[in-house]
Amino acid sequence: MLSERRLQVLRAIVQDYVGTEEPVGSKALTERHNLGVSPATVRNDMAALEDEGFIAQPHTSAGRIPTDKGYRLFVDKLAGVKPMSPPERRAIQNFLEGAVDLDDVVARTVRLLAQLTRQVAVVQYPSLTRSTVRHVELLSLAPARLMLVLITDTGRVEQRMVDCPAPFGESSLADLRARLNSRVAGRRFADVPSLVEDLPEAFEAEDRGTVSTVLSTLLETLVEENEERLMIGGTANLTRFGHDFPLVIRPVLEALEEQVVLLKLLGEAKDPGVTVRIGHENAHEGLNSTSVVSVGYGSGGEAVAKLGVVGPTRMDYPGTMGAVRAVARYVGQILAES
Amino acid sequence: MLSERRLQVLRAIVQDYVGTEEPVGSKALTERHNLGVSPATVRNDMAALEDEGFIAQPHTSAGRIPTDKGYRLFVDKLAGVKPMSPPERRAIQNFLEGAVDLDDVVARTVRLLAQLTRQVAVVQYPSLTRSTVRHVELLSLAPARLMLVLITDTGRVEQRMVDCPAPFGESSLADLRARLNSRVAGRRFADVPSLVEDLPEAFEAEDRGTVSTVLSTLLETLVEENEERLMIGGTANLTRFGHDFPLVIRPVLEALEEQVVLLKLLGEAKDPGVTVRIGHENAHEGLNSTSVVSVGYGSGGEAVAKLGVVGPTRMDYPGTMGAVRAVARYVGQILAES
DNA sequence: GTCTGGCACTCGCGTACGAAGAGTGCCAGG
DNA sequence: CCTGGCACTCTTCGTACGCGAGTGCCAGAC
DSSP states (O other): OOOHHHHHHHHHHHHHHHHHOSOBOHHHHHHHSOOSSOHHHHHHHHHHHHHHTSEEOSSTTSOBEEOHHHHHHIIIIIOOOOOOOHHHHHHHHHHHHTOOSHHHHHHHHHHHHHHHHTSEEEEEOOOSTTSBEEEEEEEEEETTEEEEEEEETTSOEEEEEEEOSSOOOHHHHHHHHHHHHHHHTTSBGGGHHHHHTTGGGGSOHHHHHHHHHHHHHHHHTTSGGGSOOEEEEOGGGGGGSOSSHHHHHHHHHHHHHOHHHHHHHHHHOOOSSOEEEEGGGSSSGGGTTEEEEEEEEOSSSSOOEEEEEEEESSSOHHHHHHHHHHHHHHHHHHHHHO | OOOHHHHHHHHHHHHHHHHHOSOBOHHHHHHHSOOSSOHHHHHHHHHHHHHHTSEEOSSTTSOBEEOHHHHHHIIIIIOOOOOOOHHHHHHHHHHHHTOOSHHHHHHHHHHHHHHHHTSEEEEEOOOSTTSBEEEEEEEEEETTEEEEEEEETTSOEEEEEEEOSSOOOHHHHHHHHHHHHHHHTTSBGGGHHHHHTTGGGGSOHHHHHHHHHHHHHHHHTTSGGGSOOEEEEOGGGGGGSOSSHHHHHHHHHHHHHOHHHHHHHHHHOOOSSOEEEEGGGSSSGGGTTEEEEEEEEOSSSSOOEEEEEEEESSSOHHHHHHHHHHHHHHHHHHHHHO
8 A cells, every 4th residue: 555645655756747847757756746754765766656656767877757657546535527617618608609500510629629738639430329309301313212310309310311112192101101100209319119110000001112122211310339439620630649650650540540440449438437548448459658538428417428638748737637527518518509 | 853763762762761761761762673883983974863862861970851842753754553453442432332422422532532542532513613513402491491402414412591581472472483593403513593583583572582692692602711621531641741740740730620722731732633732832831741632523524522542751752642633533434323 | 065984072960988967875973 | 765976878960081973164076
């Protein structure tokens, strides 16, 4: 077990290193934080912290830098979440309220997060399966060609083309549209499959093929993987990463382009509050030198999607967590209003 | 005026420099290209080319590298467009044909371009104003709340919320929907404003406010700037930029995040064929060390949007131009089919 | 007039060496 | 258990130097 002072030393190391980006030595520590002990004592503590794996030295005679394990302890025990100041809160709210539609909300959120945290921002669109159905629309584009449009209570709109096996009359179309909506409107998307499975039976034999096709298209859009979308921004902030540039930044950019990777990353965070994944805690190898701070957001109690930032493990955790949490809260409000 | 051989020397310099990324000297030139003359002669030619501003030396006593002006001459006079090989063409076609909707087409196009050219790809969604209307849908979400959905022949779907000044009955809604579609379906979006301006007059006084609101929302979505969207990808390719990394890459990433900048960039290219903007020819300062290769694409004769790549001025112009042109052609085909 | 070989010159790059500085580990004493 | 002192390690930085690539120019050949 680590003594109280050793924890203070760790905290001081993390704070200094995050600020200066340079390994921090015992002398600098005693000067900048009044720990009430001499450098020699701090050195002993540092040796102990190093034995436990919380800090490391890049070279034999340089200062110490925190390890992933050190950051983990810092985040869990030594630091809180730094709340946003009132002016910042107001700025967030004002900026988000200007949005005209969901795309705009998401785009603005990305910009905002990137700017506040000076890191790469990732915002997931509200999940279909965790939203409720506002409306399902069917349009006839050609005799045997329909367009299916899904609209969620969060303002998300998805459309799919449907090629019908047989021509589908205007009256059958109206019938299907009405039946579909009466069954699913206001219900959760997750429940849709069971709500519509017997629908073809209500139709004439000649139309059943088309109805089934429409329904299977509808269900396809709800399959995991397909239904998730996200937006990223602030990649220019990657340039503030460090000195050993290309080697680190390359895999990060590649990972960011793989939506699957990012979705898995966000999906792993089950915590209801802000989740922090540090360095090697991220399964994806390219992100081993980054930390991911994420949180769910939603219009009501339940989270409909996640948002977060990706940055160097050497980041201002309290500040970042505060920004992410605040933005999520306001996005939730905006969605609830729309 | 430059002699034929001097042009050959310039061509050789560009080709070698693009290949090796290193300044090329007179000796290496004569060894790798059989120009039929000695290094000394080439040196004289190089001195002349330098006087004219087509090449430059980074330091006294290093080889020469092409200037923007040199690349310009190369692109205009010395090199053609390298066509894609049949297998490549087939791969492009296969990859694009798997798309399920417009978002997917655009996303696949971005990936494809980025992979083929190993550069940053930019694809603009089909412009609304240059497309034709397939359908306009109006949905009632709440007594005084409508959703307006626009669908183009290229598969693009835009939606907007409309807050009505007064409740709008279901029959009025159906009426408006029918009148709207009969006027604009199949027409070009650019013509929509003049086609609908007298529409409110056909309605009862109590509904006119709502009809006007709907129409003005419709027109707002068509305003330049608002109606343009684009997708970028392959930013990881920026890491192959050069050695003086962060300084160059930073402004490029920043420019890429500014959609306005990119749209202007693509918009400036008026040429019906492939357009190349080299280095300082790009108005935006951050892109002064990049070249932009772009081309319009569309389902029919006219271009509905642009696509292209952004890369270092030191790029394989013939190959890049070939890839961009080929991808644009196939995207056009796909859009025409859908 | 144009091309060529020769030659002296310039510079950037890599290596080597040494001094400076920062930081450490350890130890003996309070 | 803390502290001051001290020897040690390593990185960093500046300087010097030799090497090699490439150039510009010139006199001579075709």
